[in-house]
Amino acid sequence: MSALSNRINNLSESATIKMAKMGRELAAKGVDVISLSFGEPDFHTPEYVKEAAKKAMDENFTYYTPVSGYPELRKAIAVKLKNENGLDYDFSQIVVSTGAKQAIANAVLCLVNPGEEVIIPTPYWVSYSEVVKLAEGKSVFINAPVEQDFKITPEQLEAAITPKSKLFMFSSPCNPTGSVYSKSELEGLAKVFERHPNIYILSDEIYEHINFVDKHESIAQFESIKDRVIIINGFSKAFAMTGWRIGYTASNKEIANACDKMQGQITSGTCSITQKAGVAASEGGLESVLKMRDAFKKRRDLVYGLLKEIDGIKVNLPDGAFYFFPDVTSFFGKSYNGKTINDADELSIYLLEEAHVATVGGDSFGDTKSIRISYAAAEDKLVEAVRRIKEALGKLK
Numbered sequence: 291m292s293a294l295s296n297r298i299n300n301l302s303e304s305a306t307i308k309m310a311k312m313g314r315e316l317a318a319k320g321v322d323v324i325s326l327s328f329g330e331p332d333f334h335t336p337e338y339v340k341e342a343a344k345k346a347m348d349e350n351f352t353y354y355t356p357v358s359g360y361p362e363l364r365k366a367i368a369v370k371l372k373n374e375n376g377l378d379y380d381f382s383q384i385v386v387s388t389g390a391k392q393a394i395a396n397a398v399l400c401l402v403n404p405g406e407e408v409i410i411p412t413p414y415w416v417s418y419s420e421v422v423k424l425a426e427g428k429s430v431f432i433n434a435p436v437e438q439d440f441k442i443t444p445e446q447l448e449a450a451i452t453p454k455s456k457l458f459m460f461s462s463p464c465n466p467t468g469s470v471y472s473k474s475e476l477e478g479l480a481k482v483f484e485r486h487p488n489i490y491i492l493s494d495e496i497y498e499h500i501n502f503v504d505k506h507e508s509i510a511q512f513e514s515i516k517d518r519v520i521i522i523n524g525f526s527k528a529f530a531m532t533g534w535r536i537g538y539t540a541s542n543k544e545i546a547n548a549c550d551k552m553q554g555q556i557t558s559g560t561c562s563i564t565q566k567a568g569v570a571a572s573e574g575g576l577e578s579v580l581k582m583r584d585a586f587k588k589r590r591d592l593v594y595g596l597l598k599e600i601d602g603i604k605v606n607l608p609d610g611a612f613y614f615f616p617d618v619t620s621f622f623g624k625s626y627n628g629k630t631i632n633d634a635d636e637l638s639i640y641l642l643e644e645a646h647v648a649t650v651g652g653d654s655f656g657d658t659k660s661i662r663i664s665y666a667a668a669e670d671k672l673v674e675a676v677r678r679i680k681e682a683l684g685k686l687k
């Protein structure tokens with residue numbers, strides 16, 4: 291019998307991390323693996339951000355920090371929210387965490403009681419449903435198929451609400467689909483929430499700058515519900531700072547204080563040097579971010595053109611983030627070398643073993659029909675990866 295708690299036994303391993311690990315293990319054996327599994331910009335952190343970190347170390351910013359982050363950083367984030375998003379937050383409403391991942395965990399653990407329902411549109415980012423499990427909440431999924439551009443309607447939202455609904459969780463731009471909700475679509479959802487004053491809204495905006503269609507829209511702009519919105523954001527994607535571990539929530543003060551209390555018992559404030567780098571990133575303008583966005587757009591167009599050429603793959607054009615989430619159901623039931631592909635996860639493993647391209651099966655994103663392909667990689671790698679995928683899929687009969 292396992293000595294481990296039910297809590298951990300019931301928790302799934304992060305599929306994104308698992309596939310990245312499998313890709314690395316294969317590469318360590320000398321195989322030329324192209325990794326399109328991890329959602330991680332392949333750019334370097336901007337120089338001015340690194341310089342700020344070096345300076346922080348030299349100036350001995352090496353001690354414990356306030357749990358919610360240095361006031362200087364929280365103020366810089368409040369200014370960003372005002373200038374870039376038109377949103378008013380006092381710095382006391384910002385809690386800086388060890389990545390947006392911890393910010394999400396803080397918010398869910400602080401809001402959801404055992405048995406309460408958390409509404410999550412599918413496909414969703416892998417960690418959402420698992421964090422709900424940790425809180426002993428119940429995930430209630432709303433299916434948003436590719437025909438709806440992977441976005442839910444106000445009618446679907448209304449139909450999912452019950453007296454037990456506590457939280458709604460979504461990302462826009464979305465991981466894994468790249469879909470972006472427009473202002474009017476968000477307004478439609480906000481009107482539903484107006485009628486249900488006990489539901490909180492976790493709005494994950496970590497891909498806000500990787501938006502190819504329009505300026506970013508936050509659901510927190512609707513004053514009637516703003517007090518119930520918890521914005522999740524961070525520096526990983528915008529400033530290519532995945533390894534620095536810095537993210538944040540912007541919320542009402544009650545939730546901010548709760549997140550501070552939660553974090554104070556688990557990790558304390560995130561790394562002091564990272565926080566100083568975060569101040570520089572917040573204050574340094576968006577030049578490097580916009581350059582990355584343009585590069586991602588070019589890659590999106592490149593990969594879209596190549597994927598469309600593959601027989602049996604159904605793909606839509608994502609408006610943001612850096613993922614494709616193509617439907618691969620036409621390959622189910624097909625075989626190669628005595629191995630039959632039954633679902634998207636098996637197809638993802640097949641692509642790793644046969645094409646040496648790491649992707650992620652859709653199951654952990656709440657969608658068994660698709661695989662996720664990250665295009666945060668160099669163009670020549672992307673071209674070669676799609677060539678290999680096409681070849682491997684062509685062998686399935």
Ligand code: PMP
Nearest residue numbers: 389390391415461465524526537
């Ligand atoms: N939300 C979404 C939608 C993500 O894709 C990720 C992964 N980067 C995160 C949150 C967590 O980001 P981080 O912890 O690196 O700030």
Ligand code: GLU
Nearest residue numbers: 304306307327328329465
């Ligand atoms: N968020 C990224 C992804 O979806 C990084 C992996 C993770 O944090 O789970 O691939």
